[in-house]
Amino acid sequence: MEPVKSAPEDRAAEPLTEHVQRVTRALRAFDRRRPLVWDLHFTAFWVTAALIDLVSGGWRSTAHDLDVPVVLVLALSLGLTVPLLPRRRHPLAALLVTVPFALVNAWTGAALQVSHLQLVLVFHLTLRGPLRSLWWVTALLTTPAVVSAVRHGEGGSWTQQIGSVLLSVGVVALIAVTVRTRRDHTEVLEERAHRLETERDQQLRLAAAAERARIAREMHDIIGHNLSVITGLADGGRYAAAKSPERAAQALDAIGTTSRQALAELRRLLDVLRDDDRDGPPAADLAPQPALTDLDRLLDGVRRAGLPVAATVKGGTTLPEGRQLTLYRVIQEALTNTLKHAGPGATAHVDLSHEAGGAVTLTVTDTARTSPPPARPGGRGLPGMRERTSLYGGTLEAGPRPHPDLGWRVHLHLPEESPQ
Template identity: 75%
Template sequence: MRSEFRTTEAGSTMGPVTEQRPAEPLTEHVHRLTRRLRAFDRRHPLLWDAHFTGFWVLAALVDYYGGGWRTTAHDLDVPGGLLLALSLGFSVPLLGRRSHPRAVLLVMAPVAFVNAWSGAALQASLLQLVVLYHVALRLPLRTLWWAAPLLTAPVVVSAVRYGEGTWHQQVGSHLTSILVAALIGVTVRTRRSYTDALEDRARRLEIERDQQVLLAAAAERARIAREMHDIIGHNLSVITGLADGGRYAAAKSPQRAAQALDAIGTTSRQALSELRRLLDVLREEEKEEAALTPQPGLTDLDRLLAGVRDAGLPVRTTVHGRPALPPGRQLTVYRVVQEALTNTLKHAGPGATSEIDLSYGEGGAVTVTITDTGPGWPAPDSSDGRGLPGMRERTALYGGTLEAGPRPHPERGWRVCLHLPEEAPQ
């Protein structure tokens, strides 16, 4: 319930206006109560069975001691001890109706035959229908093929022995009761199976959703780690080369040392800018703004190569064809070239040179070959383990191939070859 004050146009304040929440429908209360009862039954099944059985035992005893059985009996001279035994024989076995319905039905069968033969015709015999309901609910349906005749036989015995009324009244009505009890059991069983199937499906969908979330998180972590490696690893390698060169030049050529320091500052600011852009993607509130920041492409290769050259690695570039690649493929080419040059800076040693050959084909196809003249990179196991796997992951996104390894003897150095095929037609 929520109260608020309304103000008229003249400015006077009216009394509180109460907003009533819509009342829950009656079915919601019924469902809530049913769920609570089922939960209690699952926690205390024996207690529930004892209360249920005790109620019907009491009802059977009231029928016996109150003389209500005389209104339906065929023979009023049935001994009292037999009537008491029959009343208890129909009601007490109900305690096991859910755990052992078949056994309870078989226990009640001789009691039902004695009840029919003696002419007592106790109404407690109808409790067999409760057991039949649990047979249809819990046991294989083929059990009904012998359970139904077992319940019908005593009625036939009573009709033949006493012959009161017509067969339609005695046997027909009893068969109808058996059919209704069996159908109710089958209906409830079908409904429970359907509900269980829905709950199982919901549970599996929830597990699958959680797994998808974990996979997406793992993929995002791998993507971020790859970007961090490409950004920080390359720029730090360039900065290291510039710092080494500046240290050697400081004693002989202070002007060259100052140029190296300027280049270090430029590279550091560029790395910091790219790192901030990457971190902005991780912030929910800045996701839209971060999405507008362009990723590196082919137009940024010149700046990349200039930084590498400033770090002391001579690079020669050869281009065949006209570049016409979508942004995703441009980023892949850029990152592969960046990683290959970074590894050359880290492992090729002084005096190494590098050569890049780019060949653009039709439909977004491109082949990039990066070679250097160093002694060769170390085995992948001796590196940080992210460079080559990152390049292969980017290549696999577009169905391409990546080859990386030492150049064939007698040539020295390392060779990286990237090939992206034509884009598949949409």
């Protein structure tokens, strides 16, 4: 069975249309860059046509008076054609320049056909100027017709000449208004397309900035927590080295494991920031984000760093990944702050409660022996926790525990999930 072939004329029509559009766009672009070139060619064409009409005597076939001096006809021909040169920049001035020549043309009876070029000026004036000017422009163009009818007319030539002028001006004005309307509509569409493109670019930049901010928060949480754990393990290993070399070796092993985990997570995040194109992400990029199922591993790392921590989890509602990541990072940041600031002998407790409807309450407390320093809530940790919480409409409170208790308390509440 032979494949169906499209009609040759269908294939040829589209390339021809595209070619015409391409040539038209190129001509318009050239005209925008060098408008004087087209204006000179257009004006020179009509000046040449008027001079040919003068030399050949063709003007006598429509003249009311054949005795009009040739010099006057030459002056009228130039006066009605040369003003076409500034027709696009100054159409009103060009039209006013031609009016005296049109009146002399009608009074003397030369009746040169080149006077109809005033309609070109009417077209450009309607295209660029206020439409209310058409009233007195029509009066200006009708005056030579009245003069010609009064001086050289016969019988019913009044209505014929004036009606012809009014009809010509009306048709030219209608064409100009149509072109002007289409041009304005095209400009509106182009402006709208440009605005939409700008808004799209802004949305892309905002999305990229939000993603980079998210990655920055992840990097802060990962590096800050793991460095705090490593610091605690190193301090513990240094104290244990003199009395228990085995405990020191265990601390060094834990430091190595924590460091490798931190480097792996850091590489995964940095790969996202790469600007070079590649066919696909490496396997490390596909590692899932931490969730509440990884909470035990997090607490074990904190305990190895020397901070006794207990956890209480009430309820077993499964949460979306985003909420789990928020809870995990808040617990991680709170315990990291405890490692940094609580001092020796401190303990911590994590209380996580799943409520009905998907709401969650989290409280992380520590039992520092001294009051927390004033600078403790500074830096990026607390703002990062608040930003994560606000993404789900939650609230977060962080501050010293009520007197007489010493230590620090972080309390987070995520409300019920909104129905889709």
